[in-house]
Amino acid sequence: MDRRQQKTRTAIFESFSGLLAEKRYNQISVQEIIDRANVGRSTFYAHFETKDALLHELCTDLFAHVFSDHLMTERTHDFSSARDDPHAAITHILYHLRDNRKNMVGIMTCESGELFFSFFRQYVDDLLMDQMFPKEERGKLEIPYEFLRNHISGSFVHMIQWWMKRGLKELPEELSDYFMAVTRPVLGMQGRKYG
Amino acid sequence: MDRRQQKTRTAIFESFSGLLAEKRYNQISVQEIIDRANVGRSTFYAHFETKDALLHELCTDLFAHVFSDHLMTERTHDFSSARDDPHAAITHILYHLRDNRKNMVGIMTCESGELFFSFFRQYVDDLLMDQMFPKEERGKLEIPYEFLRNHISGSFVHMIQWWMKRGLKELPEELSDYFMAVTRPVLGMQGRKYG
DNA sequence: GCCCATTTGTTCCGTAACAGACAAATCGTC
DNA sequence: GACGATTTGTCTGTTACGGAACAAATGGGC
Numbered sequence: 001m002d003r004r005q006q007k008t009r010t011a012i013f014e015s016f017s018g019l020l021a022e023k024r025y026n027q028i029s030v031q032e033i034i035d036r037a038n039v040g041r042s043t044f045y046a047h048f049e050t051k052d053a054l055l056h057e058l059c060t061d062l063f064a065h066v067f068s069d070h071l072m073t074e075r076t077h078d079f080s081s082a083r084d085d086p087h088a089a090i091t092h093i094l095y096h097l098r099d100n101r102k103n104m105v106g107i108m109t110c111e112s113g114e115l116f117f118s119f120f121r122q123y124v125d126d127l128l129m130d131q132m133f134p135k136e137e138r139g140k141l142e143i144p145y146e147f148l149r150n151h152i153s154g155s156f157v158h159m160i161q162w163w164m165k166r167g168l169k170e171l172p173e174e175l176s177d178y179f180m181a182v183t184r185p186v187l188g189m190q191g192r193k194y195g
Numbered sequence: 196m197d198r199r200q201q202k203t204r205t206a207i208f209e210s211f212s213g214l215l216a217e218k219r220y221n222q223i224s225v226q227e228i229i230d231r232a233n234v235g236r237s238t239f240y241a242h243f244e245t246k247d248a249l250l251h252e253l254c255t256d257l258f259a260h261v262f263s264d265h266l267m268t269e270r271t272h273d274f275s276s277a278r279d280d281p282h283a284a285i286t287h288i289l290y291h292l293r294d295n296r297k298n299m300v301g302i303m304t305c306e307s308g309e310l311f312f313s314f315f316r317q318y319v320d321d322l323l324m325d326q327m328f329p330k331e332e333r334g335k336l337e338i339p340y341e342f343l344r345n346h347i348s349g350s351f352v353h354m355i356q357w358w359m360k361r362g363l364k365e366l367p368e369e370l371s372d373y374f375m376a377v378t379r380p381v382l383g384m385q386g387r388k389y390g
Numbered sequence: 391g392c393c394c395a396t397t398t399g400t401t402c403c404g405t406a407a408c409a410g411a412c413a414a415a416t417c418g419t420c
Numbered sequence: 421g422a423c424g425a426t427t428t429g430t431c432t433g434t435t436a437c438g439g440a441a442c443a444a445a446t447g448g449g450c
Contacts, residue, residue, distance in 0.1 A: 197406070199406050199407070200406070203406085203407075234407075234408090235407060235408050235409070236408095236409090236410095237407075237408070237409080237410095238406080238408075241407080
């Protein structure tokens with residue numbers, strides 16, 4: 001991407017994040033965003049169709065970062081065998097969320113936090129749950145796959161919401177344990193030993 | 196000034212300042228500057244003819260800030276009657292220099308500090324010393340005005356150099372006292388009661 | 391209701407920044 | 421001194437940004 005585009009994009013993202021930490025989404029005007037980002041009006045609209053689109057893209061970028069695979073193998077936390085190991089994968093994602101406090105936690109616990117979680121919820125539903133069951137096995141399930149997926153992703157996101165609201169007291173490993181404890185039985189009944 | 200120009204200008208200034216804190220002037224290449232500033236090569240040369248010009252403009256900007264009058268009257272330090280009071284004016288400039296540590300002191304005490312002081316020396320000579328004697332009185336001096344001016348500005352800059360090298364131990368007021376003590380007699384002999 | 395102020399979203403054109411290529415100059419190393 | 425590698429400084433066309441003006445939409449306040 002053009003260097004200029006990247007600069008204005010991050011400038012707008014940072015401006016927007018900062019404003020979200022101060023006031024709720026509805027109270028923020030485009031004018032404030034471009035003032036703080038120090039970009040022109042026409043520039044803003046060249047990047048984002050609307051304020052909602054900006055929010056959506058910001059969230060998508062953040063979530064993609066949290067779930068990015070190439071960061072999962074870096075030296076911050078060593079999870080070499082994250083593949084095919086749900087517990088390790090979840091633990092790693094939780095670490096990512098926690099260590100990214102400055103970005104994620106700050107935004108997710110602000111006044112408009114619910115808004116983000118709805119995006120987060122959708123993102124997790126789209127991404128994480130695609131690998132829950134292979135497509136060919138989905139027909140054999142007792143309940144519709146979409147229902148199951150919705151249940152799991154909802155539980156996951158809700159757990160994170162709970163975790164953050166209480167100040168991230170639990171360790172990622174602990175939380176991962178708890179999550180496995182409440183999902184494994186459900187998935188196990190659907191023909192899987194380990195969720 | 197166009198918002199874009201201001202952005203790249205400060206980006207280059209900050210990049211350059213950062214590099215100067217790490218290595219000496221001669222070791223710094225334009226390539227490093229533009230890499231860290233995250234601007235294109237052609238952009239750099241659109242702003243600065245050469246690396247020397249960049250240095251000169253950076254210094255001029257910094258010095259102008261230190262000696263700016265509209266900052267002298269702000270609430271950081273209260274010097275309402277700085278006008279026509281050399282001691283107060285000098286004290287205030289010293290405060291400015293000290294509180295601007297992040298910019299000035301860092302740069303002036305780095306490996307290329309001597310280089311800056313030569314610019315600083317020139318700046319002070321041009322600016323501060325213009326008001327030393329009214330033009331109509333200069334003919335009556337025992338020694339040439341340019342000589343006197345050079346002596347005073349040199350003493351002033353050298354004092355600051357000494358101050359910074361030793362870690363800004365003395366208070367601005369103290370330093371200002373010392374300076375007046377060594378300059379007042381000289382100027383007094385030239386027909387002035389107070390420098 | 392109405393009105394005024396602010397915000398929104400679009401459009402235009404001038405300009406600065408970009409990438410890339412290029413020859414000249416500089417620097418090390420042999 | 422000759423050499424290759426890096427750096428320097430200049431140039432090109434292309435692209436994104438800025439600024440300003442504008443009508444439409446929104447939103448309080450009387």
